[in-house]
Amino acid sequence: MMNLERQTTRRLHEEHVAALDLLGRFEQTLANYRDPPEIIDDQWRGIARDMGSGMAGEIARHFDFEEQALFPRLEANGEGHIVQLLSDEHSVIRQVASELGALLQASLTEQFEGAEWRTLKMLGFEYVERMISHVQKEEMALLSALENILGEDDDAELVLDYAG
Ligand SMILES: [Fe+2]
Numbered sequence: 704m705m706n707l708e709r710q711t712t713r714r715l716h717e718e719h720v721a722a723l724d725l726l727g728r729f730e731q732t733l734a735n736y737r738d739p740p741e742i743i744d745d746q747w748r749g750i751a752r753d754m755g756s757g758m759a760g761e762i763a764r765h766f767d768f769e770e771q772a773l774f775p776r777l778e779a780n781g782e783g784h785i786v787q788l789l790s791d792e793h794s795v796i797r798q799v800a801s802e803l804g805a806l807l808q809a810s811l812t813e814q815f816e817g818a819e820w821r822t823l824k825m826l827g828f829e830y831v832e833r834m835i836s837h838v839q840k841e842e843m844a845l846l847s848a849l850e851n852i853l854g855e856d857d858d859a860e861l862v863l864d865y866a867g
């Protein structure tokens with residue numbers, strides 16, 4: 704990982720690392736269950752809740768921030784192609800997240816049968832795969848582009864806005 708000079712890029716990087724950690728735990732849990740977990744299974748309930756709140760909370764907020772505050776700056780600096788690619792990925796990931804979120808929620812209130820569980824697993828693995836690839840792309844392309852574009856004042860303002 705390159706040396707990040709800006710607060711905004713450091714913050715994004717930290718959130719990427721946290722997201723990858725959660726995705727790794729989720730993927731491992733999915734792989735551990737061949738059959739649907741019991742509805743009272745605490746290990747499943749814990750990760751299903753963590754993923755559900757992660758997707759609805761931090762991840763949604765992170766995507767919004769990138770789209771609203773960062774992508775326009777990149778576009779204005781000739782980085783339109785990467786913005787297009789990342790925006791397209793956001794919209795696919797949001798779609799998968801909304802379906803997966805509903806299934807995770809449902810798994811907490813009703814006992815899943817084999818077919819529902821297989822659907823959840825398939826969507827879960829798809830979400831993990833798309834997110835990992837997206838985060839890797841951003842770590843390689845987005846952060847370095849932002850490091851070149853953001854001035855110190857701009858950076859301080861952005862990170863304050865995001866925190867607020
Ligand atoms: Fe993103």
Ligand SMILES: [Fe+2]
Binds near residue numbers: 715719765769838841
């Ligand atoms: Fe990101």
